[in-house]
Each structure stands twice: as C-alpha cells, then as structure tokens.
Amino acid sequence: MSEMIQAENLTFRYTDFSHTTHLALDGVNLTIPYGQFAAILGRNGSGKSTFAKNCNAIALPSGGRVLVDGIDTMQPDRIWDIRRACSMVFQNPDNQIVATVVEEDVAFGLENMGVPPKEIRRRVNEALRMVGMYEYCMHAPHLLSGGQKQRIAIAGVLAMEPKCIVLDEPTAMLDPRGRADVMHVLHRLHEEKGITIVLITHHMDEAVQAQRVAVLEAGHLILDGTPREIFVQTAKLHSLGLTAPQSVQLLEALNARAQAGLETDALTVEECADRLEAWLKGGRA
C-alpha cells in the first residue's frame, strides 16, 4: 500500500543567479503514513521549507524521488492530482488570501477545481464551521486578526478535501491566543477528518502535541521518532539549535542538583507536575 508522503533519498539543489548551487536537502528518507500528525523541526536554513515544497510539487527533486499519495511528483501530468491530495498553508496569512470576502476566499480552490456552485457553497460552509469562522463568512479578511486569517487560509485548503495538509510555520506570526486556536483546529482536522498533518514549526510546545517528530539539520534527517523519544535528548537537541520543553529541562536540572533520579520524559506541564508530586510525596515518606 502507498504512503501519504514518501521521500526516497530526496536531494534538492538551489541554483542562484551566479550559478553556484546550494544543497538544501541531501539524501532525505522520510515516510509519512496516512493519518499521521507529524512535526518537522530544525534550525533556520535546515531545509524544512524546501522539504515542504517538495511535498506537493512546488519544487521538484534534484535527486531521489517523492511519492505523494502514491504518485511520483516528477510526473507533470499528475501535478493537479498531487496538489489536490496534499495542500499547503504558509507562514504569512496575508500573502495567501486572494479575495476581499472570507467566503469567496475559501471558495477559491473549489472554483479552480470546477466544483458546481451548490457543492461549493456546501463545502465552504462546512470548512468555515470546522475552523470556527462561520460567523465571519461575509467579513473582509484584512480586518481579521492573524490567527483568524490563518484559520481562513486553513479553511481554504480544507474545502478542497485534501488527504494531507502541510503547514510551513503557520503560527510564526501569531500571538499566543492565535497559535492556540490554530493548533486546536489542526487537532480537530486530524481527529475528526483523519487528515494527515505535517506541521513545520519552531515551537516545541506545538511539536510535543504531534505523534511523530522529525528533525532536519543542514539538509539531513538527523532525528526521527515519537516526541517522547526525541525530547529527552536535551544535549543532542541543543547541538541542533533546538531546546527541549521546559518541563524536561526542569526535571534534568533537578536530577543534576538533587540527584532526584527522575524520569525526564515529561513533555507537558501536567506530566511534570505528576512526576514532581510523586517525588515530593516519596521524599516525605
């Protein structure tokens, strides 16, 4: 059976004006099965966006190959099938909204697909409800907050009913409230619709919510595993320009200072509190 996204030995080279080439991805093997919520991490310039662009044929591999929903992205005549299966949301919501009315923007992809008007209306309403923006359907997008705009952008791709959505730092320009709203919507799409989510992010607290974390460094896939496996490797993460969640750091510091001997894989504040509570009770007894 095919996978949602299957990158085999993927290499990508940028060539700039002076014909110097720059290897942005170097032999990446990464397979994302249907229905997974995956996070991709890595420092600036590590190749995350380049990988994302290779997932729906905006960029084509210089070496190796990418299969999306079983289709090789190098087949030019299948490019629209690929983009239908795997849509993309970008960092800056302002630069991906095309219309002056929210519902017209959500309808844009469907209009391009040639969906009949009645069906467009139904899917637009459903997508807007899904992201919790239905009341805003007649608003002007430029008057909405960043988080709201990003949810409109997500509704725009959601209406096209893709199997997979790749999001390139969708929360980078948002305030904490907007970030929480967007993350909530992503979980909802994943759980209720079974959509595969590939989330590129710099926020560890978002990555811990994923089922799988992949870390890129200088175009190589360095780490790949569950958040629990990845985030306890604080020293390794540090060398990759990333920081472990604060809960993990706190437990490590306690271990170092007080020889607490705690398991450090507490990814959330709740888990951390549980560990500490158990430790404090044990200490008193």
Added chain:
Amino acid sequence: MLKDITLGQYFPGNTLMHRIDPRTKILLVMAIIVALFVCSSAPAYLVLAVYIFGLIAVSKLSLRMVLRGLKPLLVIIVFTGVLNLFLTPGDDILWRAGFVSITMAGVQKAALIVARLVLLIAGASLLTYTTSPIQLTDGLERLLSPLKKLHLPIHELAMMMSLALRFIPTLVEETDKIMSAQRARGADFDSGNLLHRAKALIPILVPLFVSAFRRADELATAMECRLYRGDTGRTRLRQLKFGRDDAVCAAAAVLFLGGAIVLQVLV
C-alpha cells in the same frame, strides 16, 4: 493618515440596487452617462435628476455621503461653471462690468454643465457604493467575455483587478509601517520643497517594492497550491443571474431615460 483611503467605497446593504446583477448596474450607469450627454434641456434634466436621486433613495445611500463624493471634484465643477458663466457670448446681456459680462445663454450653459457633472458623479457613485469590488470585476469579466474569442486576456485582467483591490489595504498598512519606521530614524516627509519631499519618498518606495514582489511571489505559489490555472474549467461560488429585480430596474431605466430623451427631442 493613509487609512483614510478607501478605494471603490462599497457600502453593504440589501436594497434593490444591491441585489441586482452587477452587469445590469454597469449597463445602467453607462446608459445614464449617455443620457446625460444626449440631453441638454431643462425638462429632460429634471427627469434625469428625479431618476438618479430616486435610485439613490432606493439604495438607502445617505445624500450627504453622495455629495461628499463631489468634494474632490468641486474645484473642477466650480471652475467650469464660472468659465461658462462669464465667457459665453450672447445678445441677452444680464450684467456687464468692463469686458466681462453675463448673458442669459451663459447662465443656461453654466447651469447645464454643473448639473451634468453633479449628476454624472452621483450616477457613477451609485455603482461603486452598491457593488462590492469582487462583484464589479465579475460583472466586467462577464460583460467583456465575448472579447475572449479575440484572445484578449479578459479573465486575467479581471483577476489582476480583484487581486489589486485585495492588496490595497495590505500595502497601505505596510506603507504606514515603513513610514513610521523611517520617521523613527529621523526621516522627515512633511517639510521642504517638492523635490525634497519626493526624495524623502525613495526610502519608502524601495522597501515597499521589494516587499510587494516578495508578496507577489508567495501569492503566486499559494494560488498554484490551490489549483489556480487560469480560466480553464473554472466555476464560481456566486453565479451571475438576471432576475426579476433586474427586469424591474431595466423597465424603470427605459421609462425614465427614454422619457428624458423623448422630452429632449420634442420640447
């Protein structure tokens, strides 16, 4: 300061004028313009004025707002009015001082010009006030679509127009930000002569253009991701359809505009 710019000021509503097809409205406004140029007699103009202000009342637009639209053109209106008033030759002299004189013909001509300009602007603003930019470009695209057979890029032009309208507020906001940033670095946009001020604009325009191109690039990618490939096989959320409302408006237009022209010819 720049926030005041509102292009194609659209005032949402649900009146007859808001509901009718944008194509009907565009044709209607064109017919009004033609009628205003064909007619020149007082009775005809009376009919036209009643019709245009009637439409404004039907669309529930406040008269004050429509008249405010005249403000930028006030100078031109007054200027042409005054010129016509004083410089029209004629026998029926009403008033004379030295070499300037006001003739009866001058008064009539000035009144006509002023009425024509005021009604022109009021009629045109009827279109922009009651039609959203998207509807307007949609209507234009559909009206001009026969030209697609001649391989004119009508769809592309309409798309460009609506994207431009979409990005006006974004770019205005960005310009504001850049200006504030340059002010904080000691730039001065408000004093000095014209050349000086024009020069002061360069540090605004350069970053604005750079960012506009970056935005355009990202927007193009985002549009491709959403399967945009031009006009082929495209459907629309809102189908344009002529309905009963359009018939009512067309009938009223024939009645009033036709009536005015008949009056013009007969009287």
